[in-house]
Amino acid sequence: MKKSVKVLGTTLMVLTAAVTLAACGSKSGASKEDKNTISLISPDHSDVHPKNKDLWMWKQYQKKTGVTVNWEQVKDWDNKKQLILSRKTLPDGFYQTGWSNEELTKYGSQGLFKPLEKLIPKYAPNLAKLMEDDPSVAKAITSSDGHIYSLPYMSTDPLGGGRNFKLYINKNWLKKLNLKKPTNTTELANVLEQFVTKDPNGNGKADEQGFYMDSGQFGAFELMIKAAFGFNTAGRTAMENNFYIDDNDQLQYIFTDDKMKQVWEYEAELYKKGLIAKTAFSGMDYDKWVADAAKDKVGLFAWVGSDFIGASSMNNYEPIAILNGPDGKNGSLVTQSGVMGTSAFIITKEADEAKTKKMLKWVDYFYSKEGSDFGYFGKEGVTYNVDKNGNKVYVKKILDYPKGAQLGAYQYVDNVYAGFFPYLEVEEKLKSISKGLQPEVFTDDPLNHMPKQVLPGLQGTVEEANKLSTIQTDMNNYVDQARVKFVTGKWDIDKQWDAYKTQLKKIGVDEWVKIRRAQYKRYESE
Template sequence: MKPTKRRFTSLGTVLCASLVLLAACTNGQDTQPAAKAPVKEGDSTLNTSGLPIVKAPLTLNMLAGQSPLHGEWKDKLLWKEAEKRTGIHIEWTLVPQANLEEKKNLLLASGEIPDAFYGGGITSQDMISYGQQGVFLPLNDLIDKYAPNFKKITQQYPEVLKGITSPDGKIYALPKMSTNPTHRLNNKLFLNQKWLDEGSLKMPGTPDELYQVLKAFKAKDAARVPLGGTDIGGIIRTLTGAWGLQNRGSSNSYLDYNEKTNELRFFPTDPNYKEVLEYVRKLYAEGLLDSEIFTNTVPILTAKINKGIIGGFPSINTVPAGQKRTDYAGLPQALKGPYGDQLWSGMTSVLQNQGAFVITKKDKNPEATMRWADYFIDGEGAVLYWMGVEGKTYEMKDGKYRFVQDIVNNPNGLTLDQGISRDLVAPFTTHPIVREERFAWDTGEGLPEVIQAAKNLQPFAPKEIWPAFLYTKEENERMIALGNDIHTYIFEMQTQFITGKAPFTKWDEYVTTIKKMGLDEYMKINKAAYDRYKSR
């Protein structure tokens, strides 16, 4: 995961003539609702359970973000099979993900909206603002009556329902979720086991032992980069738990909970956070941390690993190591810090994205639409979404769902994601689905060393994980103003402290500056959001 630099996005209001808008946003497809009669409860054409969902064919218009991998959706095996099973045909308006924010805002501003946004870039701000305006339908009753799969998830994981309930008590969207602990433990530290063995070194159990291991890596060969990565946030999240920070997971930027005072805490001003930055500064100053950590990308990191110069890196999996990944192993346990803290805080909530699916006021068939979306959350629908059709895209091996060889070892050199995307849309999307361990065997989270790393760290994960908090429309407006400035300043100073451009003698000045930027108001708003979350 990238470090949270700017969590908040302004809601752009753009006006555009409808003809120009449609030409820009439809990707050559018609967004106007097809003629159809409403399918309501009690209507003989709506099946309230089982398949098909409707007795008479029904067409719905949906907007979705389109990954460069995906190509056209209408001919994909996934949607053809889904239509056969459910009786519902989807007319897709596909928008390249790079342009999704702009196109979504144009549609919402003009009122030329589809029946639903399916992974359509709806933010939590959008969800509440347009929900209260009546553009997005409240889903509470629809979920209760027509979404048994989603209801089951919320019963098992109450934080999901609490995390999507708006301040007005209404639910305006279905979320993207993950129950796979290997995926949710998104920040694991992998070290070069071969280098450890060559130096007769043990896996570190404390930050100081990690420092000694990295020093030994460097002493063996000055050309080595003992610790690499693709962003500084991953390095910091590797360490915060050892100082008792980020003890409610990583979904709420810089917020956690002070166990001593029983209060919400803004930890970037905490003395322990200063110690974390001092530790990272030491690694950077001594050449133990990649000097290019602030500009690295995954391809750059992979190239360095292929050169045999990287001793370790934090990541959700070992995919950046490519074919050399077998040299890397995860920590046997969380690092134990100087004050006895032993926590692995780089873990996200089951609730991954709050605005994955919304139904708009244009939809004349919200009941059928809700049943359609719920179908892919569990059971045969989830198998179809993630794996496709048995014998065509997947097969069962030793009781596990595995993609066919034409996908995992494509003779034409397609990558795994490219192979999957020919018939499915799972890679790089934000849809109202559940990422489960049973569908991960052929992904980075299914690699043996990654599964083992997660098992090692899971006992040290925070016992309570917060999803991202929801704010009222008024609170959002203030958080945009306050959060952008505060978060940007924190990231800039974090970089300066680590690189030595700002000495730690300026720490008090740094804290004072954040307070002057409106930290009290920032925390008051977050306290209100936290109190609402806890009260549900």
């Protein structure tokens, strides 16, 4: 009996030792795996895109780098990000997720997001070179506390990457009516009037529209008109944030400026004459608009590219990049900063020093020419071929994709749709050629009509963000309501203008201007 107990005891000791060794081996394996594995959260675009873990591009990049990514993809990101931040354990990083500059500062100062400014020069040399070549990049991504908590989404092409809005005018109608492409707001009104009165589509019906888009897309058109009236002194992002910089280098709020009154008077006159579609603010969805375009009913729309109107109609339109005011002056390219997004790649507190360096090296590839091309075109012989002119053109299975070449490419590579990736965008004309399209031809020399400066989004402190949040929401809501009423004629702009400005003062426009001026002053002094 004692012998049996001894044997059993020996057996247990051997088993225990084996388990211990196995556990040690497992721990060693896990450490090796952890060293070459990163966890990232990104938005879920699986309605039009394979899951990231299944995407050809990411499989190829894993082979190239030896780094495995554990992807967690989240739908409805904006409504879920605060819940994700409250988790006990965060991912190593956030990829292509949207955070405001103020949120980056807030969570960075709380220690949730890692400061990266000291590591970028050594471990992200491609991005460091872009920052060296253009000092505004560092200004754009440096938080108000002096730290860089996120890497940018970038483009060095002012005409590319979705950076610039243009008007797109029906070139067939211009030819039919023997009209020249308009260069200023007066000429534009005259052309639109002939579009809606002279049956340029030739069907014998008065079904032609002047400016016509799906409801809710009026903003791009108004940016072009605002630029024509002199508001585009600091670029598209400034106008979208409701300010411009005057001749004395002073930041001014757009929507109380008397030039804005002129903009709305101009738009109201177009609307009154039926040159802006009556569905401009409600009642028209995207699919119906695209269908009407296919029936040749659309005279003018505004967007970053003509393909927005649908593949069957896009070639009927040519761009107007520069629109002058009624005096023939002030027109400039409605483009935004090369830093198109500041929250493209964030490393969290969960990543140790070694993993942080690895992640920076991993993502920095996409700020190089080689990485940029890989992220957009893929690999020669697999996703693209090189034509006789040396240009990359997607393979037939992508070009013939039922939903278009852009979404066709999106089945293989990442940086072709949705945007806000930690990447350097490919030059726009090369993107067009890759999809079998002719690059846009401009007759108004847009690159020689740049704004005086092109500001990125201004960095604010957490305190400033708290003060602005309520003021800005209330101001924007009031301006949106006023725009509809002024343009559609429900409010008489001459009689209501002073009352409108008084209401904005009550909401807090003076405090808003004070805060924004402080942010602009900081930007200039950096």
